[in-house]
Amino acid sequence: MVDVPQDSSNANEFLDAVHMFVTTGMGDYASVIGVVIALIGFYITVRKIRRSSSAAEEASKTVKKLREDSIRMDLVAESSTALGLMDQIKFLHRQNEWPLLPDKYTALRKALISVKSIDADLTEEQNSIIQGAVVIIRRMESKVEMALQTDPAKLDVANLNTVISKQMDALQTVLIAEKYKIGR
């Protein structure tokens, strides 16, 4: 026995009833009632199809939103790591702990590159902010590495920390903007 779907059989009944109604003139009461029942069945079927398709769309939207939120949470976590490292770097600058700094710069650069590589639909401006920070941190790393070979005391701590603070402010704007989007 062929398993005919309920929706399809309702549609067939409706069409048969309409056919009978048309070919037998006005038709008898039974066929009128049949047409009404078939019409109701057809209406219910159409509603069910609409509901199930909108439910599927809703589910797909929810999954997409969850995925986007999860990506944004990764981005916020990486940005927070980067901001934390910037704070540590400023502190180490003030303490003149130059030999500890190259590793911190490398970790910071990696965190910034991770932020950029997360597919979170960042704007051009946000990507530019992170790119600018990557270059500045890399050059700072080279500068400190070179100074370590000669005289680190010549490094201008105030200037280095001013530059880091500006990068922190800029990165903070990216973090806040992305945090705000989570769950919305």
Added chain:
Amino acid sequence: MPHPKMKAIIDILQRRTMDDKLVWEETEEEGFYQIAFPRYAVRVSKRPTKVSGTTGTDYLVSIYNTEGKLIDEVSDLDMQEDYTDSDPYYMMKELYDNARRSAMGVQTALGDILKNLEESGEKEEDSGDRE
């Protein structure tokens, strides 16, 4: 060796910086100014000239990649062949000066000072009228 793309970049940077369409930033190195794009960054800087037997300044434009590595650098001396109708020295000097002004916020500072001067002038006029 000609650098047509670099010339185009320098010209556009110069024009857009002059129109206040690009905002440069200070860097870890005094006298170096940077502007970043989503995948690259450009720096302008100057150094004592490398032309032997002379004193003066060379202006440089440097390009950095996604990882922050220097991938290309030209000085005004390298751009001589590309600027047939103008002097690359003056072109790159102007770019450098405008980038510095942008990074230091000179236009904003001048605008604020001008506004304050105009406002204080207006107040003086008002008090003069009342007397």
